Amino acid sequence: MLRLDRLTKVYGTFPALNGLSLEIAGGQLHGFVGPNGAGKTTTMRIIATLLAPTSGTVEIDGVNVVQHGSEARKLIGYMPDFFGVYDNLKCWEYLDFYGRCYRLSAGERKQMTDRLLELVQLTEKREAYVESLSRGMKQRLCLARSLIHDPKLLILDEPASGMDPRARADMKGILKSLREMGKTVLISSHILPELSEMCDSLTILDHGSLVFSGSVDELSEKMNGNAPLDIRLREGCGEDAVDQAVACLKEIPFIREILQEETHLLRAKLEGGEEETAQVLRELISRGVPVCDFHRAPMNLEKVFMEVTGDA
Numbered sequence: 076m077l078r079l080d081r082l083t084k085v086y087g088t089f090p091a092l093n094g095l096s097l098e099i100a101g102g103q104l105h106g107f108v109g110p111n112g113a114g115k116t117t118t119m120r121i122i123a124t125l126l127a128p129t130s131g132t133v134e135i136d137g138v139n140v141v142q143h144g145s146e147a148r149k150l151i152g153y154m155p156d157f158f159g160v161y162d163n164l165k166c167w168e169y170l171d172f173y174g175r176c177y178r179l180s181a182g183e184r185k186q187m188t189d190r191l192l193e194l195v196q197l198t199e200k201r202e203a204y205v206e207s208l209s210r211g212m213k214q215r216l217c218l219a220r221s222l223i224h225d226p227k228l229l230i231l232d233e234p235a236s237g238m239d240p241r242a243r244a245d246m247k248g249i250l251k252s253l254r255e256m257g258k259t260v261l262i263s264s265h266i267l268p269e270l271s272e273m274c275d276s277l278t279i280l281d282h283g284s285l286v287f288s289g290s291v292d293e294l295s296e297k298m299n300g301n302a303p304l305d306i307r308l309r310e311g312c313g314e315d316a317v318d319q320a321v322a323c324l325k326e327i328p329f330i331r332e333i334l335q336e337e338t339h340l341l342r343a344k345l346e347g348g349e350e351e352t353a354q355v356l357r358e359l360i361s362r363g364v365p366v367c368d369f370h371r372a373p374m375n376l377e378k379v380f381m382e383v384t385g386d387a
Contacts, residue, residue: 076101076259077122077228082131084117084283091117093283094131099261099276101136101227104254106270107263109280115263116156118280119232122261123153135228152221156232156263160213162206166197169205169216170223177224191219195249211242218249229253229260235269247273303334304355306341307368317341320364327355342372 077099084092092114099105107115120126122133124144133140140147161169167188174184192198195215200208208216214234221229234250235243250273253260264270270277271291279287279294287294308316317338324330324343329351331344345351352371359366 076103076136077261078132078134079118079122080132080134082118082121082133083129084114084121084126085129091283092121092128092131095280095283095285097278097285097288099259101259102254102257103275104250104260104262104273106274106277107261107280108267108270108277109265109286111265112282113265113280114283115265115280116232117283119153119230119261119263122228123151123230124148125153149224150227152224152226152229154217154221154229154231154234156236160205160217162204164205165202166192166205166208166216167201170219173220173223179224187223187225191222194222194252195219196245209242211238211245214238214242215246215249218246222253227259229258231260231262233263233265235264243269302371304341304343304345304352305368305370305372306343306359306366308339308341309365309367310339312339312365316365319362320359320366323358323362323364324355327358330355 077097079095079097082092082095083090095114095118107118109115117126121128122135122140124140124147127141135147135150138147138150161172164172170188170191171184174187179187189198192201195218197212197215197219200212205213205216214237218231218234221231235246238246250260250262254275262270262274267277267279274291276290277287277294278285306320308320320341321333324333324341329346331346334342334344343355345355356366356369359369
């Protein structure tokens with residue numbers, strides 16, 4: 076559905092994007108995550124035909140965005156991070172206005188307006204003026220506006236920014252409904268846990284370069300492979316057992332560092348996979364170390380984000 080090939084954008088001498096290549100299948104909710112300044116908004120504006128790349132190509136459903144911008148825009152619904160609404164219009168008038176911009180007939184505008192107000196849970200606000208809406212309601216109305224021409228690809232730049240927990244939950248429900256409708260949705264955020272709850276797959280950018288692209292499970296599995304070992308000794312075993320365990324770990328070549336030494340608890344960095352992990356346990360047991368619990372410490376997604384973007 077969406078294909079980026081060696082996408083580059085340079086502002087003066089500053090490279091905002093460094094040869095970004097990415098493919099997103101149709102019907103997916105795809106999260107675009109990275110620290111502030113990673114290149115997320117620049118990429119989205121290029122995809123939305125609002126910014127020309129320095130080099131590289133973008134294709135949406137086979138349409139080259141740079142060469143055929145008018146055709147590509149028919150396929151795109153775009154909600155920027157700083158959304159704008161017309162306060163002096165009623166909600167239905169706001170959507171009707173944009174329907175006219177896309178040259179929809181009166182019947183099509185009425186049908187789409189009713190459907191979209193129901194989708195974003197604003198049917199009861201149909202006759203309300205936009206200025207009377209809360210921030211969360213305005214964001215949902217802006218989302219409805221981006222869908223007025225029934226696009227195949229929806230681009231949402233920080234759609235839940237500034238929302239309270241209730242409004243965020245409502246937005247997540249709407250996005251899941253869009254996936255069920257077969258829409259392809261690209262969502263940006265700098266909050267990895269927020270995206271992981273709603274997205275099928277993720278792309279992580281850092282300093283304009285691709286760091287990771289894949290499913291949430293693949294990301295967790297990749298990073299948990301680098302998670303430290305937690306080794307808990309039998310309670311009451313004494314300091315001699317702890318010293319014995321530390322001495323054993325220091326002799327194992329693929330233990331890179333002992334991070335923590337507490338009563339009955341050791342934490343160590345391991346370079347390797349399952350085989351090396353099993354070997355550490357065998358060594359400890361063979362030395363008579365009273366191990367009662369042994370596992371890799373799970374990394375939450377905030378730690379994963381810090382690790383992947385090099386800020387851990």
